[in-house]
Amino acid sequence: MYNDLSPLGWADSRAAELPADTVPARVARVDRGAAEVIAADGQMSVKYSARVRRASAADPLELPCVGDWVALRRLPEGRHELDEVLPRTTAFIRGGVSRSLGGGLSGDGQGQVLAANVDVVFVAEPSMHGGDFADLGRIERLVALAWESGATPVVLVTKADLFEQGLDHLLADVRVAAPGIDVHPVSPLHGDGVSLAAGYLEGSRTAVILGPSGAGKSTLVNALAGSTVMETQQVRAGDGRGRHTTVHRELIPLPGGGIVIDTPGIRSIGMYDIGDGVDRVFADIESLAERCRFGDCGHLSEPGCAVLAALESGELPERRLTSWRKLQREAAWMASRTDARLRKEQQNKWKVIDKEMRRSSRNRP
Template sequence: MSSPVSSGSSVLSSLGWNDSLAAELPAGLVPARVARVDRGAAEVLSADGHSQAHYSAQVRRAAAADPVALPCVGDWAALRRLPEGRFELEAVLPRRTAFVRGGVARVSRGGLSGDSQGQVLAANVDVVFVAEPALHATDTADLGRIERLLALAWESGGLPVVLVTKSDLVGEGLDFLMGEVAAAAPGVDVHPVCSVTGEGVEIVRGYLEGRRTAVVLGASGAGKSTLVNALAGGNVMETQQVRAGDGRGRHTTVHRELIPLKDGGLIIDTPGIRRVGLYDMGEGVDMVFSDIEDLAERCRFADCGHDSEPGCAVIAAIEDGTLPERRLESWNKLQREAAWMASRSDARLRKELQNRWKIIHKEMRKPGRSRP
């Protein structure tokens, strides 16, 4: 029979705990993985099972200064066991990966506007499943949504995978549809999946081998919760039918939740995403549009804007039909948004630094304070 210590270590290991995380754990605190977050508290999974942990004052202050520091689903947390038996969440351990979305940029006569604050949707994720239902995936806006989510997925540090869900709905048109989606996701695996018939479910399960963690992202009605249930082998998430008439999904999942699967691996189900902004982009957009980046290297001018310049390889590809014009438009849109978010973020950081210096100078001017 295994000892309580070895049993607890096995539970933590099944949740993704490893030696590098153990090295980051402050002395005297207990490790746990965040399964769900509520206001001021988190539902966590630890060696002792499922429990609730309220945020410490230090965690609340950090989250107030930067929303990205707020504990999120998938985080590894350090808990303090209080004398009365409750837990307090003292710290969030360093994230290996993080899927962060920004505020949505809006186009107006004055240019782009919106919120530059970030929100972490999932942390310590190995695989990012972008789910797009077959019923709608040929629509231009939906291909744009795939590209947007893939940019964030690449930026997160996780492996992006596109799942064309409800693949049984398109019949003989599936091959054409898969080609359209694959063209919008160069370098990314694209799989048809039908959770009802089981098509592709085992392929999806293969991405979770080795106790990996995945997050499923997509619009309402994309079949995310149905897929999670198929992987779990039971109804762990509530599901609903797509609305009749407009074909749009209802928000069934109203919170993000980390679910350990009985066959190994963990998966995070998420509410439907209607609008999602870019945040702190590095190479995410370039990875999604690697085909355009490759063409751009063959342009006559190094600073080609791919508009009307002579010798533009990108425009030539559009004219000969090898590159959809829609794709260039989507690339331009995401490039502008990424640049705007970077400028907003830089301005916010400058403002925060100015405010900190104001506080320091105010303290130094107080009577009785010695000056260097």
């Protein structure tokens, strides 16, 4: 049943989720109030039913997104409408972002599903971007969100050919920022690492590629497809920043099997509901914290703090501790976004932490 959709990841076990008198399709692209979907009869544009519009008005997370499996209902005039979003196996959700204390990001409580039913999250980070090295803080954030989605994160250090020397040191730093997951250097223009990335898509697995503009995401998609399916542009001269070639998320079936979702460049991305994603990314700090003298140690100036001891000895990079604190702050903010009293307490807490961090930085040689 629905064999024509098996290359897109459809499993017959999902048939029980379909409402009566509907057929399945997968969302390839979304526009306002409508979606491009791939069904057994081919690709078509469908509008949302009243039920879908009501559900998404009440909760933005109910909006259909790229990668969703949906139920299509045939209308009397012959066209179809998108009548229901089927349960998601995984969902990559970004939180709304705003600037908060200390220049970090905080959530505004509005989530957005970037991709659904994804097996692998490719975190694409350029080895060089605008004259700077890879952004380890961005890698930590995206990997934490990937773990939260339920998918498996993989870091692809793109444009690896720009590194004539020192690539091994950069990859070592990335592996510290993304412990326990696969990290690969890739150079799609030269074909390096493309087969490794393709290996994660064997069968009908789906991957979403996330990263900043200019990271080479569309170039990687073209290399995986073996042809030009996405427009690409070079980074701008002068500042080295990428142009936003991809302006929408799009699901692309690959000729050799597997599906990839290309995305626009991400400038900032906030955390949403926080589970253990941050803890998994910062397992080293969590392990150190267990050795602190006090169970409620804030890792600021307390005696017997194993985290501060590791910082002083050089075992723990200060950059990594700062990144952990930012994500912890967002996690606390998101947890308190519906509780005004708790939100005020968190604001006061982080004011104290920011003040202590600045004082410690001034006193550190």
